Amino acid sequence: MTQSGSEDSLRRTLGLGDAVVVGLGSMVGAGVFVVLGPAARAAASGLLLALGAAAVVAYCNAMSSARLAVVHPRSGGTYVYGRERLGEFWGYLAGWSFVVGKTASCAAMALTxxxxxxxxxxxxxxxxxxxxLTAVNYGGVQKSARLTRVIVVVVLMVLAVVVIVCLRSAAADAGGPGPGLELGLPSGAGGVLQAAGLLFFAFAGYARIATLGEEVRDPARTVPRAIALALGITLVVYVAVAVAALSVLGPGGLGNASAPLADAVRAAGVPELVPVVRVGAAVAALGALLTLVLGVSRTALAMARDRHLPGVLAAVHPRSQVPHRAELAVGAVVATLAATVDVRGAIGFSSFGVLAYYAIANAAAWTLSPAPAARIVPAVGLVGCVVLAxxxxxxxxxxGAAVLAIGAAAYGVRRWRTARRREQ
Incomplete structure (x- = not known):
């Protein structure tokens, strides 16, 4: 396999700030504007509990991914980790889960x-x-990181305004007839777990940091720090926005809202901010789409290098140093889906695929050390992924299970054909 310094290797140009921004662009864009409403419908007054449960699983996955990225600082994320630590099949299954699930997520973000x-x-x-955005990614990863930085700043500014407006309104109405902030369990714990599974979709952006391991400077230090920082910042943002929205809409209103944050500022008595929120939502979805395409193309590159995908996708452009054929292929598939189907209901399917992906990551991290203390985090992450899935x-x-089975069957057929050719 070709390593650094050859024509098939990617250039290490991203620093800590760039890597954090890539993660934030994925998580903030996908989560606040897309998942909050469906999660509130599932969890009702247990939304914040669901958010906490998703964050715990995400933290375990992030730490497992960070430890693995130090040992295996190459593009491909859990596809590489699973292959190196557990065997070729598990790496392939992780890559399959990621590429298929996140391709659907790309189309969902585009339609958003x-x-x-x-x-x-x-x-x-x-x-x-x-x-x-495929054209932007084709021009080089540094251009993608710079555009993502701008998107993240705009989105965070919009969210800050939403939080301030909603909390001010809630404070002014304190003791009045408004919905207020309701905490506690919904009618069943299953609703909290289902909402946590949906919300996990929003925390999965740090995967993009790991998949860029071959393009990050000093990955042994940068990737773990970037993952922890991006996840921590995102959790603070999510909690603030969820509390603000619940304070003016209540769990029922939030769960039934078609555009939750636009409805929240309208309920807060500032309808003139609705267009601003709509622009912020579009920009956030653009940021998520940008980094999703970036991550899927890198995983496709790694799988193509191992011939699990067509070998032509393994090419790296000599000037821009990006996997240009993989990016064009991913862009073409996503554009086709966006033009022909409505995949906004694919959040659950995508969450299932991503949870399967991280279950393999935690299993791989389990093998890094025999010490019981070192295995606590991957064990909690593995169990959490299975339960939420x-x-x-x-x-x-x-x-999701059917798609995984199709991927496993395709792997088995390929292995059988390879064995037959060797026998002949």
Whole structure:
């Protein structure tokens, strides 16, 4: 396999700030504007408990990923970790879960952009967004990181305004008839777990940091620090936004809102901010789409290097030093999905795939040290991933399991054909 310094290797150009921004662009964009409503519908007044449960599992996964990234600082994330620590099949299954699930997520983010920018032409806008961001990624990872930095700043500013407006309104109405902030358990703990599984989708952005391991300077130090910082900042943002939205809408209103944060500022008595929130949502989805395409193409690169995907996708552009064929292929598939199907309901399916991906990451991290203390975090992460995956809506579990089975079958057929060729 080709290593650093050859024409197939990627250039290490990203620093700590760039890596943190890539993670924030994925997590903040995907979570606050997309998942908060469905999670509130599932958890009701247990939304904050669900957020905490998702954060605990995400923390365990992040620490496992960080430890693995130090030992294996190459592009591909858990595809590489699973292959090196558990065997070729598990690495392949992780890569399959990531590529398939996140490709659907890319289309969902593109359609989110279309829905906020021009609802009547959502599919056309989605395709245009995919084409534009694929072109940005094609130009080099540094350009992608710079654009993501701008997107993150804009989104965080919009969210700060939402939080301030909602909390001021809640404070002014304290003791009045407003919904207020309700805490506690919903009608069943299953709702909290299902919401946590959906919210986990929003925390999965740090995977993009790990998949960029071959393009980060001093990955042994940078990747673990970037993962911890991005996850911590995102959790603070999520808690603040969830509390603010619940304080003016209540769990019922938040769960039934088609555009939760726009409805929240309207309920707070500042309807003139609704367009600002809509722009912020579109920009956030663009940021998530940018980094999703970035991460999927890097995993496709790693799998193509090992011939689990067509070998032509392993090419690295000699000038921009990006996996240009993988990026074009991913962009084409996402654009096709965005043009032909509505995949906004794919959050559950994507969550199932990502949880399977991180279950393998935790199993791989378990092998790093025989010390019982070192195995606590990966053990909690592994159990948490399995529990949250099967707490998702039944359709998501069924489709996700079927897709994993198809991937496993394809791997088995490939291995059988390879063995037959060797025998001949």
């Amino acid at each position: 952009v279309g829905a906020y920018v021009w609802p009547e032409q959502a599919h056309s806008v989605a395709v245009a967004a995919v084409v534009a 099967f707490a998702l809506p039944g359709v998501s579990v069924a489709v």
